[in-house]
Amino acid sequence: MAMKIMRAEQFGITREVEYGSPEQNEAVREIVEAVRNEGDAALLRYTELHDKVSLDAASLRVGDAEIEAAYDRVEPEFVAAIREAAANIRSFHEKQKRTSWMDLQPDGSLLGQIVRPLRRVGVYVPGGKAAYPSSVLMNVIPAQVAGVPEIVMVTPPATGGTEGIDPYILVAAAEAGVREMYRVGGAQAVAALAYGTATIAPVDKICGPGNIYVALAKRAVFGVVDIDSIAGPSEIVVLADETADPVYVAADLLSQAEHDEMASAVLVTPSETLARAVADEVERQLQALPREPIARRSIDSYGAALLVDSLAEGIDVVNRMAPEHLEVLTADPLSLLARIENAGAIFLGPHSSEPVGDYFAGPNHILPTNGTARFSSPVTVDDFLKKSSLIYYSKEALLANGEKIMTLARREGLEGHARAIAVRLEREGAGGSGGAGR
Amino acid sequence: MAMKIMRAEQFGITREVEYGSPEQNEAVREIVEAVRNEGDAALLRYTELHDKVSLDAASLRVGDAEIEAAYDRVEPEFVAAIREAAANIRSFHEKQKRTSWMDLQPDGSLLGQIVRPLRRVGVYVPGGKAAYPSSVLMNVIPAQVAGVPEIVMVTPPATGGTEGIDPYILVAAAEAGVREMYRVGGAQAVAALAYGTATIAPVDKICGPGNIYVALAKRAVFGVVDIDSIAGPSEIVVLADETADPVYVAADLLSQAEHDEMASAVLVTPSETLARAVADEVERQLQALPREPIARRSIDSYGAALLVDSLAEGIDVVNRMAPEHLEVLTADPLSLLARIENAGAIFLGPHSSEPVGDYFAGPNHILPTNGTARFSSPVTVDDFLKKSSLIYYSKEALLANGEKIMTLARREGLEGHARAIAVRLEREGAGGSGGAGR
Numbered sequence: 001m002a003m004k005i006m007r008a009e010q011f012g013i014t015r016e017v018e019y020g021s022p023e024q025n026e027a028v029r030e031i032v033e034a035v036r037n038e039g040d041a042a043l044l045r046y047t048e049l050h051d052k053v054s055l056d057a058a059s060l061r062v063g064d065a066e067i068e069a070a071y072d073r074v075e076p077e078f079v080a081a082i083r084e085a086a087a088n089i090r091s092f093h094e095k096q097k098r099t100s101w102m103d104l105q106p107d108g109s110l111l112g113q114i115v116r117p118l119r120r121v122g123v124y125v126p127g128g129k130a131a132y133p134s135s136v137l138m139n140v141i142p143a144q145v146a147g148v149p150e151i152v153m154v155t156p157p158a159t160g161g162t163e164g165i166d167p168y169i170l171v172a173a174a175e176a177g178v179r180e181m182y183r184v185g186g187a188q189a190v191a192a193l194a195y196g197t198a199t200i201a202p203v204d205k206i207c208g209p210g211n212i213y214v215a216l217a218k219r220a221v222f223g224v225v226d227i228d229s230i231a232g233p234s235e236i237v238v239l240a241d242e243t244a245d246p247v248y249v250a251a252d253l254l255s256q257a258e259h260d261e262m263a264s265a266v267l268v269t270p271s272e273t274l275a276r277a278v279a280d281e282v283e284r285q286l287q288a289l290p291r292e293p294i295a296r297r298s299i300d301s302y303g304a305a306l307l308v309d310s311l312a313e314g315i316d317v318v319n320r321m322a323p324e325h326l327e328v329l330t331a332d333p334l335s336l337l338a339r340i341e342n343a344g345a346i347f348l349g350p351h352s353s354e355p356v357g358d359y360f361a362g363p364n365h366i367l368p369t370n371g372t373a374r375f376s377s378p379v380t381v382d383d384f385l386k387k388s389s390l391i392y393y394s395k396e397a398l399l400a401n402g403e404k405i406m407t408l409a410r411r412e413g414l415e416g417h418a419r420a421i422a423v424r425l426e427r428e429g430a431g432g433s434g435g436a437g438r
Numbered sequence: 439m440a441m442k443i444m445r446a447e448q449f450g451i452t453r454e455v456e457y458g459s460p461e462q463n464e465a466v467r468e469i470v471e472a473v474r475n476e477g478d479a480a481l482l483r484y485t486e487l488h489d490k491v492s493l494d495a496a497s498l499r500v501g502d503a504e505i506e507a508a509y510d511r512v513e514p515e516f517v518a519a520i521r522e523a524a525a526n527i528r529s530f531h532e533k534q535k536r537t538s539w540m541d542l543q544p545d546g547s548l549l550g551q552i553v554r555p556l557r558r559v560g561v562y563v564p565g566g567k568a569a570y571p572s573s574v575l576m577n578v579i580p581a582q583v584a585g586v587p588e589i590v591m592v593t594p595p596a597t598g599g600t601e602g603i604d605p606y607i608l609v610a611a612a613e614a615g616v617r618e619m620y621r622v623g624g625a626q627a628v629a630a631l632a633y634g635t636a637t638i639a640p641v642d643k644i645c646g647p648g649n650i651y652v653a654l655a656k657r658a659v660f661g662v663v664d665i666d667s668i669a670g671p672s673e674i675v676v677l678a679d680e681t682a683d684p685v686y687v688a689a690d691l692l693s694q695a696e697h698d699e700m701a702s703a704v705l706v707t708p709s710e711t712l713a714r715a716v717a718d719e720v721e722r723q724l725q726a727l728p729r730e731p732i733a734r735r736s737i738d739s740y741g742a743a744l745l746v747d748s749l750a751e752g753i754d755v756v757n758r759m760a761p762e763h764l765e766v767l768t769a770d771p772l773s774l775l776a777r778i779e780n781a782g783a784i785f786l787g788p789h790s791s792e793p794v795g796d797y798f799a800g801p802n803h804i805l806p807t808n809g810t811a812r813f814s815s816p817v818t819v820d821d822f823l824k825k826s827s828l829i830y831y832s833k834e835a836l837l838a839n840g841e842k843i844m845t846l847a848r849r850e851g852l853e854g855h856a857r858a859i860a861v862r863l864e865r866e867g868a869g870g871s872g873g874a875g876r
Contacts, residue, residue, distance in 0.1 A: 078846070081842040081843075084842060096551065101533065111801060113534065113818075118812070119779065134846060168849060205813050226813035247861050248858075248861060248862065252858050255858040258852060259852070290853045291851075337552075344827070345826060345829065347831075348829070351831045351836040351862065353862060356829060356859075358855060360842060361831060364827065373824070373826070374557075374824075375642040380551075380825060386815050387815035388778070388815075389782070389783040390783075390784050391786070391795045391799050392790055393787070393789045393790040398791075398794070401794075404518070404519040408519050408571070412571065413728075414696060415727065416692045416729060417696070419723070420692070424686060
């Protein structure tokens with residue numbers, strides 16, 4: 001089966017969010033409660049049960065020697081590339097930093113917004129094949145740029161009796177600046193980060209991807225701590241005209257399709273010639289791709305080349321789909337940019353292949369999926385900041401505005417609110433003592 | 439029973455988040471599905487069932503004449519006060535605006551962050567006594583300042599056969615700039631905003647408070663649309679020393695306690711003299727308060743004066759509590775500001791009574807509750823903006839960095855990602871055609 005070619009209006013995919021089975025939810029609830037109540041003991045018990053690794057509390061933390069040893073187990077090119085990627089990511093995210101500000105009013109009042117980093121953040125890194133060093137950078141560096149003083153990583157020990165952690169993950173975490181790492185995963189790790197144990201101090205926010213148990217555990221502890229959004233399968237839309245190279249388009253579509261059978265890779269084009277050429281190229285390139293079975297199933301189920309009458313109609317289709325990644329491979333991509341309303345990341349022109357953003361350029365690769373780019377954003381430094389409002393009202397301001405505040409409070413039936421103002425107007429108003437609240 | 443005085447370390451409140459009973463969740467699920475499938479018909483049916491008001495689709499929308507008539511039914515002082523409050527809120531939130539930015543790189547690449555308003559936002563306004571005109575302003579104005587082109591309000595018709603909506607709500611909405619309003623409430627209104635009906639177009643985000651059914655419906659549609667956070671009961675902490683006026687402190691504590699029996703009002707002070715004077719004042723002022731039964735239950739259950747050894751210890755207590763509202767009534771409040779890590783809004787000095795911020799000064803009164811100020815923020819313009827990353831990579835940048843990107847991709851086992859780069863290096867690299875992707 002080759003990639004489908006169809007009119008855009010014939011295409012529709014509905015992918016529901018995974019909320020887990022009742023049994024999975026119950027299992028997670030049990031683990032979270034056990035860790036909340038029993039701490040390290042439950043953490044070690046579930047690690048033995050699910051990861052088949054027997055640890056004691058003292059060996060939960062990854063030691064400095066193990067981190068150093070990891071550097072000897074990875075290629076120097078990897079270290080060099082991850083270092084350069086980290087520098088680019090840091091540089092891009094530095095530009096997102098915000099500062100506290102004040103607004104000084106003529107009546108002597110002062111209003112403001114205080115911006116502070118979260119105090120402690122936990123980053124979950126999945127084990128096995130789903131452990132991506134690049135995702136470690138993308139979660140840790142924005143937190144670090146925000147100024148979060150404590151960033152802690154948790155990741156499951158390799159299953160089956162070894163305590164080891166993928167050295168590439170350890171190197172990426174160390175390069176990103178993480179010093180506190182624990183070999184623990186699953187719902188038990190999420191519970192430990194939320195509630196704390198004797199060994200692992202609780203955090204204010206948990207981020208990072210994981211399997212369904214990790215996702216359900218994050219949902220369960222939301223409110224006790226903040227969590228990041230739960231990512232769906234990866235998506236790419238390529239908006240292209242007849243000037244695009246079908247070899248590039250096909251390669252970029254496949255770079256998403258190889259992620260996951262549920263991934264979606266879609267071409268939107270007014271050129272039927274391009275659509276046919278891309279479909280042929282996808283088939284040709286698929287045959288030599290190591291992850292061909294995954295990519296093929298993704299292309300068969302969720303892939304398509306969608307024909308539109310014009311690039312303007314193509315933009316409408318893109319905005320309705322609100323893709324995680326959008327590539328614009330047209331003669332003049334800049335002319336379309338202002339009309340693109342919904343996309344997690346936008347890649348312009350033939351040299352901006354999506355992996356450029358996945359690994360290296362600097363912007364975050366953790367992006368809104370499943371059409372949520374309509375209202376959600378890439379991970380940014382803002383996700384690790386919190387704000388407080390600041391109100392310093394002068395006596396002059398209070399005397400000038402007190403009656404209006406009381407009018408509004410009484411209109412809402414909140415006399416106590418009005419009286420908090422009234423007691424001050426009585427003491428400090430025309431007939432009052434004029435003292436500064438003593 | 440008077441307000442309790444105790445050492446800070448003896449105080450502990452645990453308030454669980456309300457997730458609703460299984461029956462409530464099932465009722466909400468049924469309503470949401472019915473509106474999703476049947477549209478207006480279900481909307482009208484549930485309005486008749488729950489609000490006892492029989493409407494047709496044409497009368498769902500509030501007409502301009504009804505909005506104009508509302509102005510004749512409210513006091514001119516109210517209109518004047520709400521107008522001035524709206525101007526202050528607008529002015530404060532204008533300072534939160536953000537712009538898209540670009541970073542131009544020496545190698546010809548261009549990275550950026552595009553900031554855009556959401557396209558359409560729905561504001562839920564509860565009916566009856568919980569309808570606060572001030573909350574209409576606090577939800578609508580940040581969206582408007584963000585540049586959201588379509589802001590729609592929903593609010594239940596008065597129950598018992600009249601279609602009327604509180605004129606104060608209509609005036610507040612009109613003053614905030616809302617032109618599209620519907621008389622529909624409950625879970626059915628939330629479902630209509632999320633999925634759309636023939637009469638009500640779907641939105642990208644739903645905000646505003648409501649009863650448990652509204653909260654559960656918002657939770658149920660989250661992911662289809664964005665939602666705001668679900669507010670818990672109101673909280674105030676007053677951090678004060680011996681220079682504070684116990685009359686002011688007591689009045690401010692009661693202004694929160696009157697909101698809700700679940701509200702929490704706490705004094706933190708190193709001065710036992712102040713604590714006793716405030717406890718006496720709370721009792722005295724309670725006796726004359728219209729909402730005395732509510733306020734008394736709040737003070738009895740969740741109120742206290744907590745003694746600490748020093749203001750420094752007081753700050754620690756405050757940071758652990760992470761209150762929604764914090765007043766600092768000390769001789770030199772500015773000297774403490776930098777150490778306050780967790781608070782939704784901070785009110786400094788004797789003239790900054792909390793109702794100043796609830797109604798008038800400009801900062802938002804929708805604030806993180808239940809200790810979530812550790813990681814959450816007041817409602818800001820950011821809540822109505824979304825970001826997209828922008829990547830335009832130059833040929834020079836791709837040639838210089840392509841190999842490193844391929845190293846990282848292959849390390850993650852993603853050969854398709856590496857090949858998306860490789861096909862370009864082959865065509866455009868040293869041995870390639872040099873063409874711009876054709």
